[in-house]
Each structure stands twice: as C-alpha cells, then as structure tokens.
Amino acid sequence: MNKKVTVLLSVCLASSMVACSSQGGTTPETNKSAAGSSNEPITLKFASWSISEAATKDALEQMASTYTSLKPNVKIEFIGIPFGNIKEQTFVMASSGDAPDVIQTFTASFPTYATSDIIAPLDELLGKDYVNDLLPSYKDDYSYQGKLMGVPWAASPYVLYWNKELFKKAGLEAKPPKTYDEMLEAARKIAKLKTDSGEAVYGLGEPTDKLPINGMIFLKTLYSFGGSIFDANGKVNLNTPEATSAYKYYQTLTNENLTPQSAKLKDLRNLFSIGRLGMYVDGYYGKAVFRSLSGKGEAYDNVWEAALVPAGNSSGKSVSIGEAHGLVISKDSKHKQEAADFIKFLTDKDMMLLYHQKSDVVSARKSISSLPEFNTSPFDKVLNEQMSIVKALPKNNPGLEQSYLDMADAVLKVTLAKETPEKTAADIDAKLKQALK
Known part of the structure; x- marks a missing residue:
C-alpha cells in the first residue's frame, strides 16, 4: 500500500x-x-x-x-x-x-x-x-x-482523437471518419506507415488490457454496434449478434495489426503523442497529455483534432459513454x-x-x-x-466493477488468446448473469 x-x-x-x-x-x-x-x-x-x-x-x-x-x-x-x-x-x-x-x-x-x-x-x-x-x-x-x-x-465524454499529419501521409482526406467502416479503412492505410526511424505506426488504438476502465470503455463499442448488456426486460443478455460484432471488431484490429496489443489508455496516449497512432478514443485528458509527452507543448495542438465518436453501422448515429x-x-x-x-x-x-x-x-x-x-x-x-449524446452506464450494482473487469478480460481473450467472438460473447454473458443479478 x-x-x-x-x-x-x-x-x-x-x-x-x-x-x-x-x-x-x-x-x-x-x-x-x-x-x-x-x-x-x-x-x-x-x-x-x-x-x-x-x-x-x-x-x-x-x-x-x-x-x-x-x-x-x-x-x-x-x-x-x-x-x-x-x-x-x-x-x-x-x-x-x-x-x-x-x-x-x-x-x-x-x-x-x-x-x-x-x-x-x-x-x-x-x-x-x-x-x-x-x-x-x-x-x-x-x-x-x-x-x-x-x-x-x-x-x-469519450471523443475521437485523430492525427492530421498521419492522415495526410497516408493519403487520406483531412477530415475525421464518420462511421466505423470509414474508421477501419483509414486505420488500415495509416498502419502501412513507418516512422522516420522505421518503427511501426498503428492506425487505431483500443485499450485492451485487463482493467475495469477498459471494460467500461468496451461499452462504447458495444453500444455503437447496437448492443447492450441488458435486454428489453432488464435481464443480462450479451450472447447476441451485436455483442459478437463488437468482439469481431476488436479481433479485426489485432489480426490486422492496426492496434497495439494489451494496451492501457496511457500507452495509447503516449503513442498518439509521439506520432505513432492515427486515432483513438479518450476523455478530455488528451490535450494536456499530448502537449507534455510530445515535448512540443501547445505547438502539438496543430497536429491533432477531436471529433465525435464515429457512428455505428447499425444505428447510424454517434454514441459514446461518459x-x-x-x-x-x-x-x-x-x-x-x-x-x-x-x-x-x-x-x-x-x-x-x-x-x-x-x-x-x-x-x-x-x-x-x-x-x-x-x-x-x-x-x-x-x-x-x-x-449531449452519451449513453448512461449500467445501473450501479455490487457486481458492476467486477463485471467491468470481466468485460475487459473478454476483450483480452478475443484479441490475445484468439477466442472466437461467438464463444467470448457466450462466456461473458454467463459471467454477467451471475454477477449482475
């Protein structure tokens, strides 16, 4: 302690x-x-x-x-x-x-x-x-x-940060993606770049380490794919096509080397600050961190912009968590x-x-x-x-913090252990039905 x-x-x-x-x-x-x-x-x-x-x-x-x-x-x-x-x-x-x-x-x-x-x-x-x-x-x-x-x-709220310089180097238009599909396509082009010293550049960062905050952030993706932890009757139901699609998204990022493995938010902030990450989603903390870690102070504000979280393919609307x-x-x-x-x-x-x-x-x-x-x-x-367009988190429950940890672990399994999205959705559904009674 x-x-x-x-x-x-x-x-x-x-x-x-x-x-x-x-x-x-x-x-x-x-x-x-x-x-x-x-x-x-x-x-x-x-x-x-x-x-x-x-x-x-x-x-x-x-x-x-x-x-x-x-x-x-x-x-x-x-x-x-x-x-x-x-x-x-x-x-x-x-x-x-x-x-x-x-x-x-x-x-x-x-x-x-x-x-x-x-x-x-x-x-x-x-x-x-x-x-x-x-x-x-x-x-x-x-x-x-x-x-x-x-x-x-x-x-x-969680918003999308995007690096204007990397977009330009990748031959992309100087505007943020509006949908998840556009975001993935931009990420693929950015991930083909290298730094001047030959280091990898990642297109799109998602935090995947086993931490409660990363399980909470997973909800942003789940909501964007039209999913929810609970069904219309208020019962846990994560064994759904929407949850499976959310896990497939994470698996796509890792299978195509678009995101760093087992990343914490601080890892993504650091990579973004040194020009090795094209996009990621974070809270207001980004600006001050980028100025500090880049070593360029306020001048680094010219490198990036913030935008709304891209719209999910099912809803067609930006949805985020706060x-x-x-x-x-x-x-x-x-x-x-x-x-x-x-x-x-x-x-x-x-x-x-x-x-x-x-x-x-x-x-x-x-x-x-x-x-x-x-x-x-x-x-x-x-x-x-x-x-104005954030979705409330699940109602507080004695098992909710542990559930966030379990959801983060599920993301880790589908990315690092290469479990199938279908199995991951079924397993986390069973765990949360016990934890969130």
Whole structure:
C-alpha cells in the first residue's frame, strides 16, 4: 500500500478569484450553509489523487484557497493518494474510523463505493435544485437504488482523437471518419506507415488490457454496434449478434495489426503523442497529455483534432459513454453539510471555469455546461456536443466493477488468446448473469 502524501493548505490565504454570477458563481452568500454559518473551526479532510498530480494540483490548491477565504473557519486538509490506490486506502481508512470527509472517485470504481456502507446519500444534503441540474446520464451513473450517492465533478465524454499529419501521409482526406467502416479503412492505410526511424505506426488504438476502465470503455463499442448488456426486460443478455460484432471488431484490429496489443489508455496516449497512432478514443485528458509527452507543448495542438465518436453501422448515429471524476461524502463524516457545501462550491460555475481553463474538464451541470465560457474552442464544442449524446452506464450494482473487469478480460481473450467472438460473447454473458443479478 503506497504511503499517503498529506498536503495541508492554509486557511487564511486571500484570493482575488472570487467572482459574482447569476449562473451559480462563487460568492460568500451562495456558499454559506445553515450548519456552517457559525465560526466554529472545521477541518474537512479531502482524499484526492488530483492534488498529487502536476496537471491538476495548482487548480485544486486555488479552489481550496478561494473557499477558505470565503469561509475562514474552514480548513481543507488534502490527503494525496495515487489514483490506483485511492479506493483501497479509503476503505481501509473507513474501517479504522478515520475516513476522509470527501473522497475523489472515478466512474469505473464508483459502483463499489455506491453499494458499500461507507458513503452517505446526497439528495437532502445538496438540495433538489442542485440534483435536478445534473445531466441525466451522469446523475444516473452516480446514483444507487434511486439515491444520489456521488457527484460527477470533472466530467468528460469519450471523443475521437485523430492525427492530421498521419492522415495526410497516408493519403487520406483531412477530415475525421464518420462511421466505423470509414474508421477501419483509414486505420488500415495509416498502419502501412513507418516512422522516420522505421518503427511501426498503428492506425487505431483500443485499450485492451485487463482493467475495469477498459471494460467500461468496451461499452462504447458495444453500444455503437447496437448492443447492450441488458435486454428489453432488464435481464443480462450479451450472447447476441451485436455483442459478437463488437468482439469481431476488436479481433479485426489485432489480426490486422492496426492496434497495439494489451494496451492501457496511457500507452495509447503516449503513442498518439509521439506520432505513432492515427486515432483513438479518450476523455478530455488528451490535450494536456499530448502537449507534455510530445515535448512540443501547445505547438502539438496543430497536429491533432477531436471529433465525435464515429457512428455505428447499425444505428447510424454517434454514441459514446461518459465518465467523471466524482466526489462522495463519508457516512461517518461529522461535517456532512459542510462537506456538501464544499462539493457545491467545487462544482459551481467559477470553480468549474477555472478547472476547465486549466485542464479542459467539462461540467456535468446543465446550467453550466451550456454557457459560452465552456464552448470557446473547437475542442470545447466537440466535447459538449458529444456530452449531449452519451449513453448512461449500467445501473450501479455490487457486481458492476467486477463485471467491468470481466468485460475487459473478454476483450483480452478475443484479441490475445484468439477466442472466437461467438464463444467470448457466450462466456461473458454467463459471467454477467451471475454477477449482475
């Protein structure tokens, strides 16, 4: 278990970032709760991986500084925990009676929190108006048994990234593919290229390593082929022609060497950043990563563009999934209302605009995501257009995170072990019927 890194932020930092807004802006009045209106000193412990990462640390520190300047009796104590360890460590902390008040989580691992007994329902703490302002698909992704159990914070749809330079070298038109068939044809042409030093160039990357997030991303492909985990009666049914077609797509990518084997998302991001990958699907994180890993900074923005996920052959429409870094409140927190007020502050217009400007995050609140400030660049517009056509993930279930892992394993079997798509669909159908009862 990795050692926690704790960062204490001063409670008295002055801030010039406070702005007034009729669209949920940051003011002392809009963020003062009945429970937090006294001057009683309060410490909110916030477990987060973003506070330990260079790309997001500055934004979070500025947010906390602004909040404590508005509410001087509140101290924000960040507990930095790496992304890969945060679920395990916060559950251990909760079992020992030392749970943080606020915990950062992620869509693929949230089902384990939602179905546990360590977090609190949020509907009453946040209020009806706030809850109703959440985009429906993201609200569903962070609910369990009709209750909102987490807040989608840094939201993102999955969009297609494509390398304009590789398209040009491959003799392709300077425009993104509109359908899966067009995407495969473009990938085949790009995969014939080599780098100047003779290294392979891949046409189209899909994450296929055995990780829960990759099982979640598989749903994007399943939906695009007209499939679903559940049938019309709400029963698991993955042994279908649509699921088989989705697995055939993955097998085509590997059989024709269009995608790297057993890739994680970070592998695809790296390959795209160094000009060895023509296309792949990812969240908003791409731009900052490409700038860093390419070594070219903002100049690398001229190499790539983002586009809607290509339309599936069956539906004829772009369909994607969304994810979000989420925020939950510990059941044992002694300051639940104050923690809820802090979450409302972090997801308010001004703080989301700060986060958006620094990291390209998208708001999951209807009243904010549509504002002009969040739609200034072509990249912004693609993200927000895709946000309007994402499909909700399966309802949270005690077995959902394990099911994501099983779905990732199924993709690995059809690509690496060369199982037939038909057998893979039948096997995963049987597993999920046990896991998602």
